[in-house]
Amino acid sequence: MEERFSELINGILEGNQRVIAKTISMVENQENGSIEILKRIYPNTGRARVIGITGSPGTGKSTLVDQMIFRWRKEGKKIGVIAVDPTSPFSGGAILGDRIRMMRHAYDEDVFIRSMASRGYLGGVSRFTGDAIKILDASGKDIIIVETVGVGQDEIEIVKLSDLVVLLLNPTSGDDIQAFKAGIMEIADIYVINKADLPETERMEIQLNALLSLSSNKNIPIIKTVAINGEGVDELVKTIDQMTYQSDRLKTIEKRRKEFAKWLLFEHLKEILSSRVTKGITEEEMEKIIERIYSKESDPYSMAEELAKRVKINED
């Protein structure tokens, strides 16, 4: 076991694709030892820049990400991509998306691409995504791209995970603009209007600038791209590079990384605590509790408090 750990840890630190994939799966399946591995590699994290990319389905995220990988690879940067796709695998979106990306980068040892479901049992997957970022970071990736489909609350999650968030729009994203009023606007550090060869582009840009003028953060860059032929991607990549190294953003990045740390801390804390309580409960007892709730003799809220009573702050 001990030996197997060191083997995996070394594999991760050497950037071995197979080992990285294996360890992420171990984390997702909450296999014994996965936490131990996460602990051991943690000191090797913090070097990668984590770039969040979000946008509605069909805005061209995968195509753009593919183009960005291409640019960064030319500079010899090592890339990790996590596609947190809530439409995956059900809509087939990510299945297809991954294929496209894979075809081009499949044989590149320095590009790791993984798609993860947006949430899992008891909403744990986003924690797994956080752990996966740490694994890729420790594996020596220079840039980790976290791609999520723009999905209400999930944008807030991506901010917690990312140093910088890119919001992808299309010239025809009228509804998205509308959604901005719901405050989503605030989370992005860069706006990209993709498919900028469409006639509505100018109108979209005017709308965006108008909204920015009302926003708390007025100097968000707006970049126009045509991902399909790579137009504008150089500028996007350059802007990301500047913004992630720019001294005046380092405070923001530090703040976000601390939020990320705090969030990971609490996700793991919750898990440890509830599993500890349940260890103290026999199956028969649990069945009785559920029966009492089902029969309306009690309710989930009171029973949760009752179970929580078994646990008390340790005064010693």
Added chain:
Amino acid sequence: MEERFSELINGILEGNQRVIAKTISMVENQENGSIEILKRIYPNTGRARVIGITGSPGTGKSTLVDQMIFRWRKEGKKIGVIAVDPTSPFSGGAILGDRIRMMRHAYDEDVFIRSMASRGYLGGVSRFTGDAIKILDASGKDIIIVETVGVGQDEIEIVKLSDLVVLLLNPTSGDDIQAFKAGIMEIADIYVINKADLPETERMEIQLNALLSLSSNKNIPIIKTVAINGEGVDELVKTIDQMTYQSDRLKTIEKRRKEFAKWLLFEHLKEILSSRVTKGITEEEMEKIIERIYSKESDPYSMAEELAKRVKINED
């Protein structure tokens, strides 16, 4: 306070739309008293049938739900709809969808429609969705429709919440079929091929039957609908009515409701426990902890274990 509770509780039990909406918001915002209200109304739950409807974006869920509401309303059934839409509000999908639904049912006191984000801070929203179902149930709704965009892991969530799950497909959903192989197939109790006026319908039906023949649950009904003009919706509604009352499915429904109870129990337990731990930590201390993690002096995993040590099973 006490009085305000009774007022809200009575409002819920009387099916007062405004009070229902207000209480769901209280739960989402974790306002004081919301748990107390959930406890008090819990004995009045369990009468509603909870129907989960899932499918990829664009399969026509909102239109179909609207048609189903229309049918059930003709029988005087009271309806609650929760649209758990991960594309909401960002893609505008749900914004638009809600508007369409609202236009038709807005003035119907016996139809309550609410759209909720698919997940929130620390993945708590699905718990809120569970609580919202209980509120609608207690408010005397006969049928509660939980509409989710088909999103990998989320289907598993919807099964936990629903008595019966309807999976919506289109004749052209080749990718969905592919996704079935990932096991999503198992979660549905009814398959609906919507937009069944398309030529690909027959091929789709053949594919589905072929897959069903390989599945553990071979007798899943396949219903063809054209939601836009209501075709097939009567049959769908009739099938749902049969399957949710059918004696041979009552065991399944009981099992699912117990899973729902257990899941709600643990969601609330986790929350109570982690909030209890954090109450014992001063802001300064928390900052120190985060600083230690950020500086790599420690890691989120070890610190979570350390914090968890402050809590121990109460032996007395």
